[in-house]
Amino acid sequence: MAGSALVRKPTGTRVAALCALLGALLAGGCGVSEGLLDDLAAAGASPSRSVESAQVEDATDPAHRSAGTRPRSVRTARRQLEELEIGVRRPAGLPSYSRDAYGSSWSDVDGNGCNQRDDVLLRDAVPGSVRVEPQGACDHDVLAGTWRDPYTGTTLSFDDLKDLSQAQAIQIDHIVPLAEAWLSGAAGWPDERRRQYANDLGNLLAVDGPTNAGKGADDPAAWRPRKAFQCAYAVRWIGTKHRWGLAADPSEIAALRELLATCPTRDAG
Numbered sequence: 001m002a003g004s005a006l007v008r009k010p011t012g013t014r015v016a017a018l019c020a021l022l023g024a025l026l027a028g029g030c031g032v033s034e035g036l037l038d039d040l041a042a043a044g045a046s047p048s049r050s051v052e053s054a055q056v057e058d059a060t061d062p063a064h065r066s067a068g069t070r071p072r073s074v075r076t077a078r079r080q081l082e083e084l085e086i087g088v089r090r091p092a093g094l095p096s097y098s099r100d101a102y103g104s105s106w107s108d109v110d111g112n113g114c115n116q117r118d119d120v121l122l123r124d125a126v127p128g129s130v131r132v133e134p135q136g137a138c139d140h141d142v143l144a145g146t147w148r149d150p151y152t153g154t155t156l157s158f159d160d161l162k163d164l165s166q167a168q169a170i171q172i173d174h175i176v177p178l179a180e181a182w183l184s185g186a187a188g189w190p191d192e193r194r195r196q197y198a199n200d201l202g203n204l205l206a207v208d209g210p211t212n213a214g215k216g217a218d219d220p221a222a223w224r225p226r227k228a229f230q231c232a233y234a235v236r237w238i239g240t241k242h243r244w245g246l247a248a249d250p251s252e253i254a255a256l257r258e259l260l261a262t263c264p265t266r267d268a269g
Contacts, residue, residue: 087247103195179217234259
């Protein structure tokens with residue numbers, strides 16, 4: 001397989017598509033390196049990968065350079081938080097949550113020929129680290145690369161994502177989990193809207209597998225990432241709930257206010 005693999009940089013229409021995607025997600029244009037560093041992520045324990053702890057000072061931490069910590073984004077998040085509908089944690093009479101209600105995993109909802117998992121892996125990888133190969137009608141099939149988990153700050157490298165243990169060790173997390181969205185309003189959505197939500201790139205990050213399992217369906221009142229990513233995490237959580245019209249319960253809102261208090265206080269340029 002290694003002989004058939006190739007390192008490919010997005011070109012032509014692929015660059016245009018990525019620029020449009022990154023511009024929409026980051027509201028900051030198409031700065032490729034910044035965009036790719038925005039939500040850097042990665043994986044859990046696996047004997048066949050190299051793992052090193054990221055010893056990164058705050059000034060160079062990707063979490064501090066992400067759109068989530070830009071003052072303009074923080075101000076928007078504060079406003080959006082106040083606009084969220086206040087709900088109860090577990091509405092009475094709600095049907096039981098089922099993952100199947102959101103459709104099959106990783107659909108190609110943006111029509112670029114690649115499923116959302118591969119799109120997120122390519123977007124969130126450390127620039128220049130990804131090895132891909134063409135896969136049928138898809139532009140790319142991510143085979144290997146390096147990611148930095150935004151939740152823990154750990155840097156991880158994988159050499160064969162077709163290996164099941166490695167594929168399971170790097171997971172694509174829904175920042176606002178599907179089960180949380182179900183409780184917050186998605187239970188009443190039509191099937192197609194739920195499918196679109198499950199594949200919303202703005203709500204997806206490539207992260208450490210065990211950390212993602214520990215997060216589960218918790219909201220910020222029950223689970224938080226490392227301090228350096230808490231501002232960006234809150235901005236993304238609030239933005240997702242606001243974008244999709246999801247409610248938030250009082251303990252969740254209080255926790256989000258605490259997380260926003262960790263954001264930089266400098267004025268926007």
